[in-house]
Structure formats: C-alpha cells, structure tokens
Amino acid sequence: MTWDAAMRTALELAANGPATGVNPRVGCVLLDAEGGILAEGWHRGVGTPHAEVDALSKLPEGGARGATAVVTLEPCNHWGHTGPCSEALIAAGVSRVVYGTDDPGHHSGGGAERLREAGVEVVAGVLRDEIDVFLGDWLTAARLGRPYIVVKWASSLDGRAAAADGSSKWITGAAARQRVHEQREASDAIVVGTGTVLADDPSLTARGDAGELMGTQPTPVVIGTRAVPKDAAVFSHPNPVVFEGTHDLHEAVADLHQRGFRRVYVEGGPTLASAFIAAGLVDEYAIYLAPTLLGGPRVAIGDVGVGSIGEQRRLRILDIERLGGDLLVRAVPIPAPALRADRAPAGEHVPVDVGGADIFPAPPIPTGQEG
Numbered sequence: 116m117t118w119d120a121a122m123r124t125a126l127e128l129a130a131n132g133p134a135t136g137v138n139p140r141v142g143c144v145l146l147d148a149e150g151g152i153l154a155e156g157w158h159r160g161v162g163t164p165h166a167e168v169d170a171l172s173k174l175p176e177g178g179a180r181g182a183t184a185v186v187t188l189e190p191c192n193h194w195g196h197t198g199p200c201s202e203a204l205i206a207a208g209v210s211r212v213v214y215g216t217d218d219p220g221h222h223s224g225g226g227a228e229r230l231r232e233a234g235v236e237v238v239a240g241v242l243r244d245e246i247d248v249f250l251g252d253w254l255t256a257a258r259l260g261r262p263y264i265v266v267k268w269a270s271s272l273d274g275r276a277a278a279a280d281g282s283s284k285w286i287t288g289a290a291a292r293q294r295v296h297e298q299r300e301a302s303d304a305i306v307v308g309t310g311t312v313l314a315d316d317p318s319l320t321a322r323g324d325a326g327e328l329m330g331t332q333p334t335p336v337v338i339g340t341r342a343v344p345k346d347a348a349v350f351s352h353p354n355p356v357v358f359e360g361t362h363d364l365h366e367a368v369a370d371l372h373q374r375g376f377r378r379v380y381v382e383g384g385p386t387l388a389s390a391f392i393a394a395g396l397v398d399e400y401a402i403y404l405a406p407t408l409l410g411g412p413r414v415a416i417g418d419v420g421v422g423s424i425g426e427q428r429r430l431r432i433l434d435i436e437r438l439g440g441d442l443l444v445r446a447v448p449i450p451a452p453a454l455r456a457d458r459a460p461a462g463e464h465v466p467v468d469v470g471g472a473d474i475f476p477a478p479p480i481p482t483g484q485e486g
C-alpha cells in the first residue's frame with residue numbers, strides 16, 4: 116500500500132494553517148484499517164493543538180486505537196506550549212505513524228524514535244520532497260537557527276535605487292508595489308536600517324491596493340545605532356517596533372529568531388541590503404526592476420565584500436514575474452538554501468531556464484517546532 120494519497124490530503128490540511136509565525140504548517144489524517152479517513156486535523160498556530168492532537172480530539176475515547184496517523188511532519192517529542200505529539204499518539208493507541216519529513220529541531224525532533232520504542236510502526240519520507248518545498252523557509256530557519264531572510268530592493272534597469280539627488284519615489288509601478296505589500300504580509304518582520312527611517316519615514320505596514328491594512332501585519336524592525344524621531348510613522352504601526360541597536364547582523368537576526376520571527380523581509384536601503392549580502396545572511400532575493408535608467412552614484416547595492424571577479428556572489432534565478440511594466444526577479448544564492456514554492460507569485464510568470472539545475476531546497480537539517 117502506498118501512503119501518497121493520504122499524505123496529499125494531510126498536506127492540503129496543512130495549508131489551512133497560518134503561513135507566518137513560529138510553528139510550521141502541519142496536517143494529519145487518521146486512517147482505519149481499510150484506509151478510510153477517521154479524522155482530520157491541522158495546526159492553527161502557536162499555542163493551539165498540533166495537527167495530530169487536533170485530529171485525535173475529533174474521535175471519542177479509544178476511537179484511534181489501531182489507527183494509522185498520516186502526518187506531514189515528524190511528530191514532535193517535546194513539551195512546548197502543548198505536550199509531545201509522540202506521547203499523544205502512543206496514549207491514543209495508534210499502531211502506525213506515517214510522516215513526510217523529519218523535524219530537525221534539537222528540542223522537538225526525535226518523535227519517530229520515541230514512537231518506535233513504544234512499538235508503533237513508523238514509515239518516514241512519504242512525499243518528502245514536496246513537503247520540504249512546502250515548509251522550505253521554516254525548515255531553513257530551523258536548520259540555521261535564524262529566520263529565513265528575503266532581501267528586497269527596487270531599482271532602475273541600470274541598478275540605481277534613487278536619482279542622484281536621492282529622490283526615489285516611485286521607481287516601480289502600482290502592481291510591483293502591491294506585490295511588495297503581499298510579500299510583507301507573508302513575512303513575520305520587515306527590516307530596514309535607520310537610514311531608511313530617517314530618509315523616508317515609512318510606516319512599514321502591509322497594505323491593500325486601496326491603502327487599507329492587510330489582515331496580517333509583519334513586525335517592523337529597525338537596525339542601526341542612530342535615534343529615530345519620536346514622531347516617526349513606524350511608531351503608528353499596529354505592532355510594536357523592534358530596535359536592534361547594532362551593526363552585527365548575526366546578532367540581530369539571532370535576536371529576531373529568539374523573538375519567534377521565522378520569515379524576515381529586508382527592505383533596505385542599499386547600506387543594510389549590502390551588509391546582509393556581505394554577511395552571507397540572504398536566503399532569497401526579491402529584486403524589482405523598473406524599465407528606467409537613472410545613472411549616477413545611487414546604486415542599489417554597494418560593497419558586498421567582492422574584491423575581484425573570483426569572489427562574485429552567484430545567484431540562481433528562480434522565476435521572473437511581470438508586474439505591469441516592471442519585473443520581479445526571484446533568485447537564491449548558489450548554493451540555494453531553500454525555495455518557497457508554496458509562495459509562488461500570482462502574476463504572469465516567465466519560465467526561466469535554470470540549466471536543468473535542481474531548484475529545490477537543500478536537504479533539511481535541524482529546527483524546532485514550538486507548542
């Protein structure tokens with residue numbers, strides 16, 4: 116018997132969960148001996164039951180005895196906000212657990228081993244590649260112990276972020292700017308340097324095309340040592356501003372991870388974007404290109420630590436989206452840490468020949484789902 120169909124249902128259930136936040140999106144189906152679905156569950160975010168427990172809760176006492184649990188992520192094995200799913204499955208008398216991808220978390224991993232010790236049959240790796248792509252940014256964050264970092268900038272075709280006098284509104288058109296808001300909404304935090312706050316006074320909210328606030332608001336983060344005026348627009352953001360008073364970006368992103376941010380969107384400007392690149396802290400690039408030429412000194416990216424051509428930072432283009440007259444180029448560093456295919460843009464796509472290269476994520480290594 117193959118478990119692919121049930122796992123696909125579990126994956127669809129997982130997609131009901133929130134795309135941002137500390138925890139991964141996980142789905143679970145409980146099957147009877149004939150393969151019929153007894154119950155379904157998914158995780159709705161931190162502090163709520165995990166997918167396995169959500170599915171078990173839909174059955175009466177003893178209703179899962181002898182059942183097979185098909186779950187997208189290895190059941191967790193630790194106490195977070197909720198108890199270990201491994202123990203819940205054992206206590207419910209489940210006789211087999213089929214899961215997609217391993218939980219690389221130092222604290223949460225090990226569920227499969229615990230289940231086997233308790234005499235539960237465990238089948239691992241069903242639809243693993245698909246699930247690794249689905250959970251790409253979460254797995255990267257877990258593996259690296261820092262958030263998945265997208266660096267975005269908008270520039271003219273000749274790579275300038277502003278005109279010679281510093282004026283930069285607006286290089287790109289409405290459709291491109293709307294995509295930026297969508298990308299903000301899909302992130303836990305938006306990061307800028309003090310330079311951008313002082314120059315532009317941005318609100319750092321995610322807004323719809325009528326200017327209304329979107330349902331999910333990323334937390335604004337300002338990195339730098341200069342003071343920000345008390346009346347800066349960022350203080351009107353629905354979420355409190357996080358200040359990282361440092362130039363040490365490794366330290367800053369470790370703190371953001373500690374605060375529970377798993378997906379971070381760095382929106383510039385050139386100094387901070389370049390510093391992230393130089394520090395090797397970019398998982399994905401979102402480069403908006405406007406069909407205009409500005410020339411002059413205001414380049415979108417400055418010193419990224421490339422002294423000679425042998426040190427160039429090569430990227431692999433994932434896709435190119437047309438947004439009105441502009442382009443969004445999504446790219447990853449080589450080697451690519453992860454691809455978020457589940458976040459594929461909704462606009463018109465220009466297929467990109469990546470030379471037959473594998474655009475799927477590097478094999479996951481370690482993380483931590485939290486209860």
Ligand SMILES: NC(=O)c1ccc[n+]([C@@H]2O[C@H](COP(=O)([O-])OP(=O)(O)OC[C@H]3O[C@@H](n4cnc5c(N)ncnc54)[C@H](OP(=O)(O)O)[C@@H]3O)[C@@H](O)[C@H]2O)c1
Binds near residue numbers: 283307338363387
């Ligand atoms: N085209 C775009 O996509 C885009 C996006 C955003 C902004 N912009 C434009 O960019 C301009 C502002 O440029 P900017 O480069 O000054 O802004 P920025 O990159 O947002 O801020 C630069 C400041 O960040 C701080 N910083 C934090 N970590 C740092 C590190 N590791 N290395 C160096 N500095 C660090 C420093 O301030 P402290 O001295 O306070 O420590 C530095 O001066 C504005 O005109 C804005 O319109 C363009």
